[in-house]
Amino acid sequence: MQAEDMEVPMINNLNDNGDRQRPKGKDVFKEQQKESESSMESPNLEFEYGDTDTLTAELSELYSYTEEPEFALNRDYFEEDFRSHARGRRWIELMAEEQRAYVMRLLDALEVTDRDKRLKVARAILYLAQGVFDECDTEVDVLHWSRHNVFLLYDMGIFTALLELLSMEIDNSQACSSAVRKPAISLADSTELRVLLSIMYLMVETIRVQTEDDRPEWRSAREAFKNELGSPLYNGEPFALLLFTMVTKFCSMNAPHFPMKKVLLLLWKTILFTLGGFEELQEMKVRGRERLSLPPLPEDSIKVVRAMRAASPPASAMELIEQQQQQKRGRRSRRPLVKQDSLDTYNERDPFKNDDARDEEEDPEDTDSGIEGEVDPLDRDVIIQPPPPPLKPPTERVNFPKGLPWAPKVREKDIEHFLETSRNKFIGFTLGNDTETLVGLPRPIHESVKTLKQHKYVSIAEVQIKREEELQQCPLTLGEEEVEETPTEMLYLGMLPNLSQYVIALLKLLLAAAPTSKAKTDSINILADVLPEEMPITVLQSMKLGIDVNRHKEIIVKAISALLLLLLKHFKLNHIYQFEIVSQHLVFANCIPLILKFFNQNIMSYISAKNSICVLDFPHCVVHEMPELTAESLEAGDSNQFCWRNLFSCINLLRILNKLTKWKHSRTMMLVVFKSAPILKRALKVKQAMMQLYVLKLLKIQTKYLGRQWRKSNMKTMSAIYQKVRHRLNDDWAYGNDIDARPWDFQAEECALRESIEKFNSRRYDRNKNGDFTPVDNCLQSVLGQRVELPEDFHYSYEMWLEREVFSQPIQWEGLLQNP
Secondary structure (H helix, E strand, C coil): CCHHHHCCCCCCCECCCCCECCCCCHHHHHHHHHHHHHHHHCCCCCCCCCCCCCHHHHHHCCCCHHHCHHHHHHHHHHHHHHHHHHCCCCHHHCCHHHHHHHHHHHHHHCCCCCHHHHHHHHHHHHHHHCCCHHHCCCHHHHHHHHHHHHHHHHHCCHHHHHHHHHHHHHCCHHHHHHHHHCCCCCHHHHHHHHHHHHHHHHHHHHHHCCCCCCCHHHHHHHHHHHHHHHCCCECCECHHHHHHHHHHHHHCCCCCCCCHHHHHHHHHHHHHHHHCCHHHHHHHHHHHHHHCCCCCCCCCHHHHHHHCCCCCCCCCHHHHHHHHHHHHCCCCCCCCCCCHHHCCHHHHCCCCCCCCCCCCCCCHHHCCCCCCCCCCHHHHHHHHCCCCCCCCCHHHCCCCCCCCCCCCEECHHHHHHHHHHHHHHHCCCCCCCCCCCCCCCCHHHHHHHHHHHHCECCCHHHHHHHHHHHHHHCHHHHCCCCCCCCHHHHHHHHHHHHHHHHHHHHHHHHHHHCCCCCCCCCCCCCCCCCCCCCCCCCHHHHHHHHHHHHHHHHHHHHHHHHHHHHHHHHHHHHCHHHHHHHHHHHHHCCHHHHHHHHHCCCHHHHHCCCCCCHHHCCCHHHHCCCCCCCHHHHHHCCCCCCCHHHHHHHHHHHHHHHHHHCCCHHHHHHHHHCCHHHHHHHHCCCCCHHHHHHHHHHHHCCHHHCCHHHHHCCHHHHHHHHHHCCCECCCCCCCCCCCCCCCCCHHHHHHHHHHHHHHHHHHHHCCCCCHHHCCCCCCHHHHHCCCCCCCCCHHHHHHHHHHHHHHCCCCCCHHHHCCC
């Protein structure tokens, strides 16, 4: 695949400065009014971040609403076959041995050559995995029997048989070529693949989730399945690589009928199962630090984030316009202390405004933004004007705990820089990297160094980089590095040859599924597994399909964001250079502007979107009677305060952006160049502590580059950063005097990093890695006397070989007589 073919398209509706084109006239007023209303009404979101949503929600998202008629089809095929076997009895009435015998019969039937018969058997197996819902009365019963049947199917070897069928379907060139020629692809083109992937997803997700009442044999089956999926048992590579291959094949337009949502969900859950979730990552990090004899972590980051409280959203421009209008009517101003120059809200407070005359970006929303420790915008007179009574009882005010949530950290590099500056100032010369010698320095400097060393934090990545430098310098002395064959290591080894293609394919899908993307003729069609064969003809059908399509895109964004975050975190823990190569591929494929484009929308509307129809969700739709759907019921949606998957996706994308830009000066400058500050500021309207934390982190790393005026008019945001984000002692983030605030050379920094990555990959994974250090035998007799292994049929073509390689080659004998 050519490099230009693999490149993700640049973001189109960001202009040259990274700003969205602003609507004009009345549209501006309406848009600001909408944002104002949403920010004033935004409540605290009771959202608990985790690896996944509830099991019921995760299972229901596997199916699109268009697939709903297929539930009955699966049941019919199962009962048709089961009736002849069970003679009037139901599945839940059979003894364990009888159930095993029937599953074995289905397993044998999977190997028939007739494609239609195979599909019927696969549907029967899918019905078992779905929990024989026709024999259940409640959703709990369906989940119970689904769990029972899935462990039975795994025990009987169904997964391995399905894997062989999946490989056959992937390699089915006839289906691929017919799909490529079709003008419109629908559900019918991916029937076999959808059935196989659904069974595999149900098995992976059900076995992955642990419950308290699991039997001992189920616990051992879970560990065995986990090891199987993570080991190179399937065609010499982990199962996840087969799914990555499906993703790249789909994005290269060679297999447009692949059901991409199901592939991505299965890929995400496979990575989550085999490598581990965020809790397991934290435990692995603790064990890794112990193994390297590093001090323990100052706190458990998961617990700290969960204990955080959400802050009040920033005031919007619309609220301040209303305040001005009230003032003009002779009413008492709510904000008598607002500066005069900040009241020109229409011009100054436009987050999309592109004013080339200004060198510094002034985000007007921030002039009065109440991020942290403030009451709601309507209650501001409580703070400014003491006489009137408060509008809210004191108990409802936000009380922040004393002290900061995070322990401060200091890097070795920070201590070295501090001492270098101090020695230059007081002594006139430096001692390089020496952090112990304090001779000639005044007492306060001694105290400062002592404080810095108390908060010194050495990361696993720093140890790995130092060790890699030693291995590069002394390859013969230090010998071979012992690399532990962990699931992460095996996955990286399998992904390495085609890593850039995998990353670019995922970003192409993310771009196609983003709500801010515009439909293009050359974009990828990700709706192949949601569009029905016959397009809707009534308004109700169109509404239902519209909800289904939006839900489908949201689920794809959720799966890709969670997958990328998991890969980055696991690779970083396994080895820092594995993380860096994935990060660099993401940056080069325009991941940073893509994520900014994703957030360049009304984020409150996205998080509170109601693209779901509860009565059609599995397992509700197979247990209860289906009520009659009306346009009003579809418009009403569910009663949830927010959409879990959309908030989950937003937090994941912010975390990915943080990982890509942390300690990378050139990438931080990309955030500044793409004008990310106003986009990120609008995301603070979401009253969820974890999301606000990662937005504030991204704002913190670029504050020094945004200019004094921006910092001056955003003091409430600066205060929020101080209260919520970890402090790095000696980090001059709030004043812009840092040594890193220098002209940036993106290419030089990335090339230096790429060189280190290539050296690491060459040393660790190149089979001929020690070619330069292999001793050379210079003795003629010794070389000629070596036995050379020749193929068995060599003597048949020996004369031809002599003619071609010896006699026909001209030899310059005179060259031997000439002086070298």
